[in-house]
Amino acid sequence: MNTSGGWKEILFNNRDPVYLQVVRHFKERIATGQLLPGQVIPSRRELGGLMKINPNTVQKAYKEMEEQRLIITEGNSPSKVTNDTELLNQIRSELLGEAVHAFVASVRKIDVPIDELLLLVKRTYEEAPEA
Amino acid sequence: MNRYLKLVHMEVHRFRWVLAALMAITAICQISALIVTVLTELSRREERLSQNIGNSSAPVPAKDPLTFEWVMMITQQWFSLPILLSIAVLGLYAFIIWYRDWIGRSTFIYRLLMLPAARSNIYFAKITAFLLFVFGLVSFQLVLLPIEQLIFKLVLPADLRADSHIVEVISINQALAMLIPRGFEQFLYSYGLGTIAILTIFTAVLLERSYRRLGILYGLLYLGACGLAVVFPILFLGVGTPGSSFFPEEIFVIVLVMCALVSCVSVWLGMRLLAGKITV
């Protein structure tokens, strides 16, 4: 099944709600292009089995994603990733923003001039092999 | 009803090998004792005949024909032994039929108590199965006797034997006579008392299973009380007791009533314990 690849590798932490971690995982997949707009996502049952979490948690995550309009479920047909480009861009900037915030928060402790930091970031980003 | 019968079948199924073994032991013991005795006697007669010496101390004069009754007399122990063994095994099994569901790697009692049927079915299935074992063994013995008589005829030349009646044959062996009483009334008394005893034991076991360590005491007390209830009229009101104002018939009725009471209380208490007090 083409939808099931890569779902197993997610590692949950125990202190954040599992369903929110699932939602975040979906956002990351969408932002990185592993999930394309309009793509069918695994059913609730499948995902529960793949991620080794109970069906209620999956249900909760899907409900949350539906509320955020991240996925669309029409009638009895399988859920799909939204085609709403604006929303998709928003997810991208949301994740990016979170990552930058975290980065800045940890770097701020080290007193470093912004120009030097930007230069360092640029160099590291270019040198690093592509994921 | 259906579930009760299934449980009875289940209990019989679980005991089938022991039952088969007991039957096999009985058949082997009795038939081989029969054949060995007859053959030994035959060879002894032949010996005596060839030596031509008449020994006055021989149990049966050489010319007399042999009877099946005579064989039964001689082989008394070998006939009684498997019967006593069966009684001992069954006596033990009155306890094991319950304890085997608790003890060991598999605790079947969990399943039995979780069956979607009244728990009284478990009790009745076990008592029914037990009575089936008893009557199964008794009827096996009954069927075995004519077969043994047939074997006796086959082993012995016709001119050396005399016919005998099976009823006389049974009365010669004490164990057999006890097992298969001559009168129907006697049959009712002995097997009725036996059944009451088993019911009492069942309830005593359930007392132990419900209250565990304290239950051992309760069980023993219960057995004692039931025993006393049945024996008491005979001992203290009975015939020959000085000052007894009861006729023997009255004593008899009192004992009967006591027996009925003991069985009713046993069954009732057993049900109660199974329904609400039993613990796995």
Added chain:
Amino acid sequence: MIEVQDIRKRYRRRDVLNGVSFNADKGEITCLIGVNGAGKSTILKAVMGLTPIAGGSIRIDGQAPGPKLYERIAFVPDRLTMPTGMKLAEALRFMEDFYESWNSERASELMRFFGLSYSDRVGSLSKGTAAKFNLLLGLGQDSDYLLMDEPFSGIDLFSREAIMEVFTSELIEGRGVLFTTHEIGEIEHLIDKAVLLQDGKVSRAFDCEEMRSGEGKSVIDVMREVYRA
């Protein structure tokens, strides 16, 4: 809903259960957590009517435990419940004979999934296979509730994984699951509700996701607070 209300039980002059109360809802996985000897198994047995209680009440959808309920509530103890001399096929037949709620189709599916053999005898099963077979006997019933006593302990890794897979499958979807464990480790993400037992009482009962979002604590964090204090 399984409602356990203030139940009490003494065993060998010790209060094993000293007023235990909690609920387990249908469609949720509730986990009874406690150290060995905390009375977890006793609670499950009491819910199933396999041991009497000295006080309190137990209701399953408003009914007291009894033979009628056994079609709707299945119990998977931590031991074999079929005679050792029976073949697995005979044991399945027995279940089919006695339970109207028995689903033979699902039972044979599970026989395949767990890799069990019909001709094996119950007594010859290894610990892990015995646990799988036990679970099969519980899951084979179309019951509303499923009770399990320590389904993950004392068995090999692969049996454990197979059993965990059942927890995340449609096999338990919609049922109320109540199980006991003394270690939470790898099953933290499987459960909806946790009930922590200590000294014969419920010291904490909570919804795991709410605990995580409300207080940022994992089940293990809460256990640490309770049992280390």
